[in-house]
Amino acid sequence: xxxxxxxxxxxxxxxxxxxxKVAKSQSKTNEQAKNIVCSVCKQPFxxxxxxxxxxxxxxxxxxxxxxxxxxxxxx
Ligand SMILES: [Zn+2]
Numbered sequence: 504x505x506x507x508x509x510x511x512x513x514x515x516x517x518x519x520x521x522x523x524k525v526a527k528s529q530s531k532t533n534e535q536a537k538n539i540v541c542s543v544c545k546q547p548f549x550x551x552x553x554x555x556x557x558x559x560x561x562x563x564x565x566x567x568x569x570x571x572x573x574x575x576x577x578x
Pocket of ligand 1: 541542543544545560561572
């Protein structure tokens with residue numbers, strides 16, 4: 504009888520222990536999501552920014568290619 508309650512208690516404790524860790528790693532991921540930075544002018548772009556927009560920035564602002572301004576971005 505007490506076995507089931509014990510297992511539930513254990514499970515709950517495990518969840519409580521894990522919760523802050525999960526939240527922390529999630530916020531870190533969100534920060535990294537904004538991590539395309541133009542190597543020329545250091546302007547940050549969201550990681551979800553499409554390649555054409557980065558290409559446009561590179562050409563309009565610096566007359567360079569996307570590869571020169573955004574070396575971290577893999578196509
Ligand atoms: Zn730039």
